[in-house]
Amino acid sequence: MALEGKVAVVTGAAQGLGKGFSEILLKNGAKVALLDVAEVAGKSLKESLDEQYGPDRTLFIPCDVQSQQQFKAAIQKTVETFGQLDIFCNNAGIINEVDWEKAVSVNLMGVVRGTYLALEHMNKLSGGQGGVIVNIASIAGLGPLLSVPVYTATKHGVVGFTRAMADASKESGYGIRFNLICPTFVQTDILNALQSPAILGQFSNLEDSTKKLMEQHGILDVSQVTEAFLQLVLDETKDGAALMVLSKGSQYSTFPSII
Numbered sequence: 001m002a003l004e005g006k007v008a009v010v011t012g013a014a015q016g017l018g019k020g021f022s023e024i025l026l027k028n029g030a031k032v033a034l035l036d037v038a039e040v041a042g043k044s045l046k047e048s049l050d051e052q053y054g055p056d057r058t059l060f061i062p063c064d065v066q067s068q069q070q071f072k073a074a075i076q077k078t079v080e081t082f083g084q085l086d087i088f089c090n091n092a093g094i095i096n097e098v099d100w101e102k103a104v105s106v107n108l109m110g111v112v113r114g115t116y117l118a119l120e121h122m123n124k125l126s127g128g129q130g131g132v133i134v135n136i137a138s139i140a141g142l143g144p145l146l147s148v149p150v151y152t153a154t155k156h157g158v159v160g161f162t163r164a165m166a167d168a169s170k171e172s173g174y175g176i177r178f179n180l181i182c183p184t185f186v187q188t189d190i191l192n193a194l195q196s197p198a199i200l201g202q203f204s205n206l207e208d209s210t211k212k213l214m215e216q217h218g219i220l221d222v223s224q225v226t227e228a229f230l231q232l233v234l235d236e237t238k239d240g241a242a243l244m245v246l247s248k249g250s251q252y253s254t255f256p257s258i259i
C-alpha cells in the first residue's frame with residue numbers, strides 16, 4: 001500500500017471530515033494518531049478502528065489545539081509510540097461568530113501551532129525526514145461566506161499561512177510539502193451552525209441567504225473530500241496547492257501572482 005509504514009497526525013479526528021481523513025490514511029497503510037477535544041467520541045472511534053485495523057495502528061489522544069502544552073505532548077507521544085511523523089493534517093475547526101475569539105483561536109492559531117510543532121519533528125533541517133502537511137481551509141477561505149465573517153477570515157488566514165509556509169519550506173529546504181483542501185459545504189455536524197442563533201449571533205438573520213447558497217453549491221459527502229485529501233498527500237508534485245472540492249468535482253485554485 002502507498003502509505004505503508006508512514007505515520008500521520010489528524011486533529012479534530014473524532015468525527016466528520018477528520019474521521020474520514022483518518023480512515024482513508026488507515027486504508028492506505030498509515031498509522032494514525034487521532035487528536036480531538038471530544039474524548040468520548042474519540043475513544044469510541046478508536047475502539048471501532050481497532051476492530052478493523054488492530055490496536056497498533058491508531059492512538060487516540062485527547063487534545064485541545066488551543067493548548068500549546070497538550071498539543072506538544074500529543075505529538076511527542078505520537079513520535080514516541082510510532083517512531084516518526086510523516087503526515088500532519090490540521091483539520092480541527094469550529095464556527096462561532098458570537099465567541100469569535102475562540103473561532104480565531106481554534107481555526108487559525110490552532111493551525112499555526114500545529115504546523116510549528118509538527119515542524120520540530122518533520123523538518124529535515126532539524127533531523128526530521130520531511131513529509132507533507134495538509135491544512136483544511138474551506139471555499140470560505142477563498143471567497144466570503146456572508147453569515148460567518150470571522151469563520152471566513154480564519155479560513156483566509158489558513159490559506160495565506162499555508163501558501164507562505166510552502167514557499168518558506170521550498171526556499172529553506174525543510175523537505176515538507178504544504179497543501180490546502182478547500183471544500184464547499186459537507187454533510188457534517190458543523191452545518192448545524194445554520195440553525196443556531198447562539199453560534200451565528202448578529203448574523204442569524206442571514207439563514208435564508210446561506211440556505212440558498214447551500215442549494216446552489218450542494219452538500220458533499222465526506223468521502224468526496226477524503227479522496228481529494230489523499231491526492232494531496234500522495235502526489236509529490238503538489239506543494240502550495242489549494243484543492244477546491246466542489247459538487248462538480250475537484251479543481252486547483254489559481255491565485256494572482258503579486259509577489
Ligand SMILES: NC(=O)c1ccc[n+]([C@@H]2O[C@H](COP(=O)([O-])OP(=O)(O)OC[C@H]3O[C@@H](n4cnc5c(N)ncnc54)[C@H](O)[C@@H]3O)[C@@H](O)[C@H]2O)c1
Binds near residue numbers: 037106186189191
Ligand atoms: N463541513 C463543512 O461544510 C466544511 C466545509 C469546509 C471546511 N470544513 C472544515 O473542515 C474541518 C472539520 O470540520 P467538520 O465539518 O468535520 O466539523 P465537525 O464539527 O463534524 O468536526 C470537527 C471536529 O473538531 C473537533 N474540535 C473542535 N474544536 C477542537 C479543538 N479546540 N481541539 C481539537 N479538536 C477540536 C470536534 O470535537 C470535532 O470532532 C473544519 O476545519 C471545518 O472548518 C468543513
Ligand SMILES: CCCCC/C=C\C=C\[C@H](O)C/C=C\C/C=C\CCCC(=O)O
Binds near residue numbers: 140145184185190200
Ligand atoms: C451559516 C452557518 C454556516 C453554515 C455552513 C457551515 C459550515 C460551512 C463550512 C464551510 O467551510 C463553508 C463552505 C462553503 C461556503 C460556500 C460558499 C462561499 C461563497 C464563496 C464564494 O463567494 O465564492
